[in-house]
Amino acid sequence: MSRPAPLAGITVIDLTQVFAGPYCTYQLALLGAKVIKIEPPGGEMTRYGGALKALAEEGLGLAFCTQNADKDCVEIDLKEPRGIAKVLELAADADIFVQNYRPGVAERLGLGEGILRATNPNIIYCSISAYGGEGPVGHRPAYDHVVQAMSGIMQTTGTEAMGPIKVGAPYVDYATGLNAAFAVMAALRERDRTSAPQTVNVAMLDTALNLMANNMVTTATTGDETPKLGNEAASRAPSSGCFNARDGVLIMLAANNERQFVDLCAVLGHPEWAVDERWRHPRQRADNQQALRIEIEKAFRQRSAAEWEALLDQAGVPASRVRSVGEVLAEGQPEARDLLRQLSVGVQDTPVSLPAIGFRLNGDSLQPRLAPRRSGQDNDKYLS
Numbered sequence: 001m002s003r004p005a006p007l008a009g010i011t012v013i014d015l016t017q018v019f020a021g022p023y024c025t026y027q028l029a030l031l032g033a034k035v036i037k038i039e040p041p042g043g044e045m046t047r048y049g050g051a052l053k054a055l056a057e058e059g060l061g062l063a064f065c066t067q068n069a070d071k072d073c074v075e076i077d078l079k080e081p082r083g084i085a086k087v088l089e090l091a092a093d094a095d096i097f098v099q100n101y102r103p104g105v106a107e108r109l110g111l112g113e114g115i116l117r118a119t120n121p122n123i124i125y126c127s128i129s130a131y132g133g134e135g136p137v138g139h140r141p142a143y144d145h146v147v148q149a150m151s152g153i154m155q156t157t158g159t160e161a162m163g164p165i166k167v168g169a170p171y172v173d174y175a176t177g178l179n180a181a182f183a184v185m186a187a188l189r190e191r192d193r194t195s196a197p198q199t200v201n202v203a204m205l206d207t208a209l210n211l212m213a214n215n216m217v218t219t220a221t222t223g224d225e226t227p228k229l230g231n232e233a234a235s236r237a238p239s240s241g242c243f244n245a246r247d248g249v250l251i252m253l254a255a256n257n258e259r260q261f262v263d264l265c266a267v268l269g270h271p272e273w274a275v276d277e278r279w280r281h282p283r284q285r286a287d288n289q290q291a292l293r294i295e296i297e298k299a300f301r302q303r304s305a306a307e308w309e310a311l312l313d314q315a316g317v318p319a320s321r322v323r324s325v326g327e328v329l330a331e332g333q334p335e336a337r338d339l340l341r342q343l344s345v346g347v348q349d350t351p352v353s354l355p356a357i358g359f360r361l362n363g364d365s366l367q368p369r370l371a372p373r374r375s376g377q378d379n380d381k382y383l384s
Helices: 020-030 053-057 081-091 105-109 113-119 144-151 171-194 204-211 213-222 258-267 271-275 282-287 289-300 305-315 325-331 379-383
Strands: 011-015 034-039 072-075 096-099 124-129 199-203 240-244 250-254 319-321 340-345 350-355
Touching: 011 020, 011 081, 020 034, 020 096, 020 124, 020 171, 034 081, 053 350, 072 379, 081 113, 096 171, 105 113, 113 124, 124 171, 144 171, 144 204, 171 199, 171 204, 199 204, 204 213, 240 289, 250 305, 258 271, 258 305, 282 289, 305 319
Parallel strands: 011 034, 011 096, 034 072, 096 124, 124 199
Antiparallel strands: 240 250, 250 319, 340 350
């Protein structure tokens, strides 16, 4: 069976930089679209960042490679009128145009939606920004960690003692990229259905709030703020959350329903807890949760986190010891799911593991095939 390519024949003009926008167009490239990435002379800033200095010095740093494989790379100076004219020329034969400038910048450059529509009436015009252009802060620029602060994510992370904590990775950036790719796919379907041009507007703040939709709905409905739960489960069930094992490694547990609680008690060697008058029913466990958690913590200290994880897995109780990314990769689950593909990058053919799409289509993980390209590597193909 040939590799699925639902976007074969679709051309994307990509004027995005950093993480969110390029991750959107990377998803489209993995789905078979031809993505023409347009960068300023010398390339975008992420080319010169990342963990491998040798690649960064080539302008192929890991910060760039992560979301820019399978794209053609063209340098165009948008400060020059002829540069704008060239982008419009390329867009005339394209299906999708994606930019992540601050609201108003594309219009000032001469690449706003109205101008693109005059060139290509049916093009899908996708704007990605921090706050969407409307509202009291719609005009502001931002990066992932700023939106984490703006959205309330930081205020709900950590504990009361430590104060607000940023989430470690740029989740908002990458989630916004996924959200934008999802929106573009919907726009393609709507264009095919109605033959009408489509406009997509994606905001990082919208994405961040939707990532914690339960918190947002609760506060919007009741006025109550979500407390900092630290490592407690969102369910706040006393038999869920994080516990210390004998080896000092944390194990995250989720025994939320009755069957899981009964099985947890048995695995911990205390089946009597499940019939104890203090903990027999969920309401009683909630009323007496401190005593229950003390007993669970004591029990967990009798074995290592890895031992408990294996025992709980056998019993069908969701649990995992806290791992590093390296540990997850070493255990082979991402490999079993074909989540990464190693490609040779740069003049020294440096092996770089790059992400596949986050789902399987007809059994295919849709991995990248072409290594990230140098800035301007495809100039001759498009600018001659």
